[in-house]
Amino acid sequence: MKTTGAAIIGCGAIAPLHARAIASIEDARLVTVVDSDPVQAAQSAQDYGCEGLTDYRELLERPDIHIVHVCTPHHQHAGMAVELLNAGKHVLTEKPMALDVPSARLMQAAAEKAAGQLGVVFQNRYNEPSVRIKEVIDSGSLGNLLCMKGVVTWTRSEEYYTNSSWRGRWATEGGGVLINQAIHTLDLLQWFGGGDLLSVKGSVTTDVLNEVIEVEDTAHACIDFKNKVRGLFYGTNAYQVNSPVELELVFEQGTLQQRRDSLYLWKDGLETLLCEPQTASTGGKSYWGSGHSRLIHDFYAHIREGRRFWIDGSEGIKALELIAEIYKSSGSRNRVPQAQHS
Numbered sequence: 001m002k003t004t005g006a007a008i009i010g011c012g013a014i015a016p017l018h019a020r021a022i023a024s025i026e027d028a029r030l031v032t033v034v035d036s037d038p039v040q041a042a043q044s045a046q047d048y049g050c051e052g053l054t055d056y057r058e059l060l061e062r063p064d065i066h067i068v069h070v071c072t073p074h075h076q077h078a079g080m081a082v083e084l085l086n087a088g089k090h091v092l093t094e095k096p097m098a099l100d101v102p103s104a105r106l107m108q109a110a111a112e113k114a115a116g117q118l119g120v121v122f123q124n125r126y127n128e129p130s131v132r133i134k135e136v137i138d139s140g141s142l143g144n145l146l147c148m149k150g151v152v153t154w155t156r157s158e159e160y161y162t163n164s165s166w167r168g169r170w171a172t173e174g175g176g177v178l179i180n181q182a183i184h185t186l187d188l189l190q191w192f193g194g195g196d197l198l199s200v201k202g203s204v205t206t207d208v209l210n211e212v213i214e215v216e217d218t219a220h221a222c223i224d225f226k227n228k229v230r231g232l233f234y235g236t237n238a239y240q241v242n243s244p245v246e247l248e249l250v251f252e253q254g255t256l257q258q259r260r261d262s263l264y265l266w267k268d269g270l271e272t273l274l275c276e277p278q279t280a281s282t283g284g285k286s287y288w289g290s291g292h293s294r295l296i297h298d299f300y301a302h303i304r305e306g307r308r309f310w311i312d313g314s315e316g317i318k319a320l321e322l323i324a325e326i327y328k329s330s331g332s333r334n335r336v337p338q339a340q341h342s
């Protein structure tokens with residue numbers, strides 16, 4: 001029986017992945033879609049055979065809606081999530097959790113008091129290579145992790161920004177390649193690195209679209225963790241294709257490399273393929289990865305079983321904190337040590 005009622009706020013590019021995942025959950029039903037654009041709301045309601053609204057506040061008092069997916073522009077996430085949590089709803093928000101760290105902390109505070117849960121969509125943690133890498137780190141099967149790197153070379157056109165009311169602006173996107181595209185890879189690096197930052201030195205620049213966007217299109221960083229692991233990161237939207245994200249993790253007794261979405265182990269002079277890309281179409285863009293459905297299913301399972309979802313506010317905020325340190329250190333000659341963080 002479909003006992004869990006769901007709503008999606010924001011019916012843009014990412015919403016169909018959420019709608020499709022909800023439809024595939026046995027006890028869940030998409031009751032309502034909300035978009036401030038009435039044409040978009042009506043179209044999506046028709047597409048998914050559900051109710052369409054233009055004001056998300058109408059969800060607050062609705063007893064038939066238990067889980068709300070926040071798929072709106074970045075600057076809207078925090079305000080919506082806090083109101084929904086205060087109204088007793090479970091909230092699954094798209095990344096980034098919020099526009100900035102202070103807004104994310106407001107969400108965390110609301111979640112701590114709320115009956116409902118807050119989940120953050122970092123679906124790349126569900127990619128098979130990510131899961132295998134984390135298993136190797138946690139099991140110690142290759143010894144300690146020594147260092148790692150993450151490289152994101154993607155393309156975003158002028159039209160991607162000019163056709164959008166919110167992308168490319170500090171007030172609405174909160175940053176550029178760091179907070180929108182490379183945040184997934186930064187989240188993986190901090191997850192693999194154990195989360196506790198020692199110091200960060202980064203640099204951001206706008207290499208190509210400086211006439212079009214306020215925010216950076218390119219960034220790099222050297223991230224030191226308290227456990228002595230060092231992570232190097234490079235991310236750009238100024239490439240001319242969307243290359244698969246590359247990851248390398250060097251351990252005491254071997255090296256893991258993610259290339260072309262496959263994971264390889266290099267050990268004792270031999271390379272072994274550990275996992276290949278999943279071929280099933282997710283209905284989204286290939287560079288979004290295939291983890292949305294798995295994450296959404298897992299979020300619903302945690303709620304159904306009364307367990308705390310693991311990518312909650314305290315996990316979701318970590319990539320945002322790392323990004324804030326990269327911005328803070330950019331342009332200075334100094335690393336930003338964790339102890340000086342405000």
Ligand SMILES: NC(=O)c1ccc[n+]([C@@H]2O[C@H](COP(=O)([O-])OP(=O)(O)OC[C@H]3O[C@@H](n4cnc5c(N)ncnc54)[C@H](O)[C@@H]3O)[C@@H](O)[C@H]2O)c1
Pocket residue numbers: 009010011012013014015034035036037040054056071072073074076094095096121123164180288
């Ligand atoms: N996890 C991923 O891989 C992934 C991929 C793409 C986008 N995203 C994230 O999803 C979110 C949405 O991105 P998108 O690409 O779908 O954006 P989009 O611009 O395509 O869609 C946003 C939609 O929200 C609607 N909206 C704006 N303000 C609203 C309001 N107050 N109430 C209701 N609706 C409102 C807009 O009308 C629009 O239809 C962003 O946070 C983005 O970073 C995540």
